[in-house]
Amino acid sequence: MSPLEIFLTALGMGAITLFCRAFFMLPxxxxxxxxxxxxxxxxxxxxxxxxxxxxxxxxTQGHLIESWRDARIYGAAAGLAxxxxxxxxxxxxxxxxxVMLALRFGLGW
Amino acid sequence: xxxxxxxAAWGLVAGVAxxxxxxxxxxxxxxxxxxYAGSAQIAALPLIASGAPMxxxxxxxxxxxxxxxxxxxxxxxxxxxxxxxxxxxLSFLMGDTNFALFxxxxxxxxxxxxxxxxxxxxxxxxxxVWQLSIITGIVAGHGIPASWGLGFAGVMALLALTCTxxxxxxTWVAAVVAACAAVAAYALPMxxxxxxxIAAAVAFGALADHARAARTRAGR
Numbered sequence: 001m002s003p004l005e006i007f008l009t010a011l012g013m014g015a016i017t018l019f020c021r022a023f024f025m026l027p028x029x030x031x032x033x034x035x036x037x038x039x040x041x042x043x044x045x046x047x048x049x050x051x052x053x054x055x056x057x058x059x060t061q062g063h064l065i066e067s068w069r070d071a072r073i074y075g076a077a078a079g080l081a082x083x084x085x086x087x088x089x090x091x092x093x094x095x096x097x098x099v100m101l102a103l104r105f106g107l108g109w
Numbered sequence: 110x111x112x113x114x115x116x117a118a119w120g121l122v123a124g125v126a127x128x129x130x131x132x133x134x135x136x137x138x139x140x141x142x143x144x145y146a147g148s149a150q151i152a153a154l155p156l157i158a159s160g161a162p163m164x165x166x167x168x169x170x171x172x173x174x175x176x177x178x179x180x181x182x183x184x185x186x187x188x189x190x191x192x193x194x195x196x197x198x199l200s201f202l203m204g205d206t207n208f209a210l211f212x213x214x215x216x217x218x219x220x221x222x223x224x225x226x227x228x229x230x231x232x233x234x235x236x237x238v239w240q241l242s243i244i245t246g247i248v249a250g251h252g253i254p255a256s257w258g259l260g261f262a263g264v265m266a267l268l269a270l271t272c273t274x275x276x277x278x279x280t281w282v283a284a285v286v287a288a289c290a291a292v293a294a295y296a297l298p299m300x301x302x303x304x305x306x307i308a309a310a311v312a313f314g315a316l317a318d319h320a321r322a323a324r325t326r327a328g329r
Binding site for chain 2: 001003005006007008009010011012013014016017018020021022023024025026028036037039040041042043044045046047048049050051052053054055056057058059062064072075076079080083089090092093094096097100101
């Protein structure tokens with residue numbers, strides 16, 4: 001792509017992300033919405049987070065990981081365990097990343 | 110505040126990725142300031158680098174950004190009293206981190222409380238940290254090796270945020286449904302797998318609530 005095309009692409013991306021973010025903020029009146037959708041939407045944010053995280057943890061270059069010797073899984077497990085124990089966001093990040101790095105550099109996983 | 114580390118790490122990674130895509134420092138910074146969505150930017154990079162048509166990049170951006178619509182839906186009751194211009198301005202600052210923190214602090218509306226102040230506080234800090242780190246990443250570019258595991262710190266931050274949203278058994282199931290669907294549908298183009306995962310979890314949620322309502326009716 002030429003710089004001009006990248007510029008235009010970025011403009012469009014900005015418009016699209018802002019549109020999505022503002023979607024339910026724009027109308028002055030409540031949007032009429034069937035109840036089942038309203039109920040279902042309660043699960044959308046957690047689904048989105050989970051859908052972004054899961055491939056990062058369990059996939060390498062588009063394939064499900066095949067070896068159990070993958071540092072990321074143990075890092076994630078350590079992070080989850082820490083969260084269950086202390087409910088600390090910061091601890092979860094540090095603990096998970098620490099275990100992952102220890103395994104990657106210590107054992108070469 | 111602890112989330113700032115996760116955001117900074119993730120921003121640095123996104124910045125380095127943008128630098129390595131070869132789009133040029135000025136354009137990369139322009140895109141970061143305007144789009145302000147790490148996942149959308151990272152998803153767009155390989156497409157831009159390979160010269161994909163513009164509409165494909167936009168469609169991918171849309172798929173990745175659909176989750177913001179859900180955020181916007183949930184924020185609405187908290188901000189409904191503000192004028193439209195302000196609501197849209199707040200919308201620009203929405204992100205995954207803010208959303209999870211906000212909903213942890215305010216699981217339900219607290220009448221009389223100025224929710225927008227809390228939102229702005231955390232959103233402005235997030236915006237600042239994010240832009241600072243992504244621009245650092247863009248400028249430092251090739252100096253930062255991928256093996257530092259910075260990207261993983263970002264993933265762990267998102268994982269921790271996911272945990273904060275796990276309140277009821279049905280949210281657990283929704284999270285697992287979405288995770289499986291996202292992995293299973295990974296091969297789809299344009300990050301459609303995230304859309305599929307959200308749709309699956311929403312469908313599950315609607316069904317679960319429907320089943321509960323039916324049980325309540327039967328019990329009566």
